[in-house]
Amino acid sequence: MGKLDGKVAVVVGGGRNIGRAISLLFAKEGAKIAIFDMDEGRAAGVAEEVEAQGGECTYVIGPVQDVNSVKNMVSTVVGRLGKIDILTNCAAISDRLPMLELPDEEYLRIVDVTMHGSYYTCKYVAEQMVKQGTGGAIVNFSSGSAFRGSTSRVAYDMAKGAIVTLTMDLAVQLGPHGIRANAIAPGITGSQVGGTIAMEDRSTRNVIGGRPGLPEEQASVALFLASDDAAHIHGQTINVDAGMNVM
Ligand SMILES: NC(=O)c1ccc[n+]([C@@H]2O[C@H](COP(=O)([O-])OP(=O)(O)OC[C@H]3O[C@@H](n4cnc5c(N)ncnc54)[C@H](O)[C@@H]3O)[C@@H](O)[C@H]2O)c1
Numbered sequence: 001m002g003k004l005d006g007k008v009a010v011v012v013g014g015g016r017n018i019g020r021a022i023s024l025l026f027a028k029e030g031a032k033i034a035i036f037d038m039d040e041g042r043a044a045g046v047a048e049e050v051e052a053q054g055g056e057c058t059y060v061i062g063p064v065q066d067v068n069s070v071k072n073m074v075s076t077v078v079g080r081l082g083k084i085d086i087l088t089n090c091a092a093i094s095d096r097l098p099m100l101e102l103p104d105e106e107y108l109r110i111v112d113v114t115m116h117g118s119y120y121t122c123k124y125v126a127e128q129m130v131k132q133g134t135g136g137a138i139v140n141f142s143s144g145s146a147f148r149g150s151t152s153r154v155a156y157d158m159a160k161g162a163i164v165t166l167t168m169d170l171a172v173q174l175g176p177h178g179i180r181a182n183a184i185a186p187g188i189t190g191s192q193v194g195g196t197i198a199m200e201d202r203s204t205r206n207v208i209g210g211r212p213g214l215p216e217e218q219a220s221v222a223l224f225l226a227s228d229d230a231a232h233i234h235g236q237t238i239n240v241d242a243g244m245n246v247m
Pocket residue numbers: 012013014015016017018019036037038039042062063064065089090091092093113117141142143144145185186187188189190191192193194195
C-alpha cells in the first residue's frame with residue numbers, strides 16, 4: 001500500500017530536478033500526477049518516466065505567473081483526474097547579479113515567477129480543495145537563500161523569504177478546511193535552479209558530509225509533508241540542506 005493511494009497531486013515545475021523526483025516518488029506511492037510546467041518537452045519526458053514505472057501522469061503547459069493559466073490548469077486537472085488533494089510548488093527562476101547591477105525588468109520577472117506563481121497556484125488549488133471539502137496538503141519550496149544575504153542575488157532571495165510567510169498564512173487560513181501547508185528550504189540540490197550546472201560541479205562549502213543533495217532527498221521530505229505522517233505539522237519551513245544553515 002502506498003502512502004498516497006487514491007490521491008491526485010499537482011507538481012508545479014515537475015519537469016526537472018526536484019519536481020521530477022517528486023513526480024516519480026509520489027506516483028510510486030500511489031498518487032495520480034499532474035505536472036504543470038512551461039516546458040512541454042520536460043513535462044512530457046517526466047510523464048513518460050512516471051508511466052514507465054506503472055504510474056498515471058498528465059501534464060498541463062503554461063507560465064505559472066499567469067493567473068489565467070493557473071486557473072486553466074486547475075480546471076483541466078479536475079476535468080482529467082476528478083480532484084486535487086496535493087499541491088507541490090517547485091517552479092522558480094533566479095537572478096545571478098548584485099542589486100546594483102540587476103535590471104528592474106529582470107527583478108520583476110523573477111519575483112513574478114518565483115513569488116506570484118506560487119501565490120496563484122496556492123490560491124486557486126486551495127479554492128478547489130475547499131470546494132471538494134476533503135482537506136489537502138500543500139508543499140511549497142523556499143530556499144536556504146531566504147535566510148542569509150548573498151553577494152550575487154536579491155530578487156530570488158526576497159521571493160523565497162515571501163514563500164516562508166505565505167506558507168504560514170496558508171496554514172492559518174486553510175487549516176480550518178483540513179488543508180495543511182508547509183514548505184521545504186533546500187540547500188544545494190542536484191542541478192542549479194533554472195540551469196544545468198551538474199551536481200558534481202556545485203560548491204559544497206559549508207555542507208556537512210561534503211556533497212550536494214540529491215533531488216530524491218528533497219522528494220522524500222515532500223512526501224512526508226504531503227502524507228498523513230505529517231498530520232500534526234502546519235506552517236513550517238523545514239531546512240533540507242545537509243546542515244548548511246547551522247554552519
Ligand atoms: N536546486 C537547488 O539547488 C535548489 C536550492 C534551493 C531551493 N531550490 C528550490 O527548489 C525548487 C525546485 O528547484 P529545481 O532546482 O528543481 O528547479 P529547476 O530549475 O531545475 O526546475 C524548475 C522547473 O520549473 C519549470 N518552470 C520554470 N519557470 C516556470 C514558469 N514560469 N512557469 C511554469 N514552469 C516553470 C521549469 O521548466 C522546470 O521544469 C525551486 O523552488 C527552487 O527555488 C532549489
